[in-house]
Amino acid sequence: MAAKKTTKTTLETALKKVPAKKSTTKKVKSPKSEVRPSIEVIARAAYLNYRRRIEKGLPGDPRSDWLEAERQNSGLG
Numbered sequence: 647m648a649a650k651k652t653t654k655t656t657l658e659t660a661l662k663k664v665p666a667k668k669s670t671t672k673k674v675k676s677p678k679s680e681v682r683p684s685i686e687v688i689a690r691a692a693y694l695n696y697r698r699r700i701e702k703g704l705p706g707d708p709r710s711d712w713l714e715a716e717r718q719n720s721g722l723g
Contacts, residue, residue: 683719691715 692708692715699706 683716688712688715688719691718
């Protein structure tokens with residue numbers, strides 16, 4: 647008795663006909679790298695804010711001078 651040639655199963659042939667499924671996960675864009683000013687730059691700007699505030703006789707404190715310097719150097723101010 648001669649051996650029968652095996653044919654590919656119907657599942658294998660069906661899988662070849664089905665196109666590959668695309669990934670459903672969305673790629674998340676990474677935020678643009680943020681360049682932050684150095685502490686030295688902020689400290690100098692805070693000092694200048696302090697000097698300006700004292701010369702003009704304006705109210706304030708060192709913390710507000712520092713926060714203003716950060717805002718000025720963040721590119722938002």
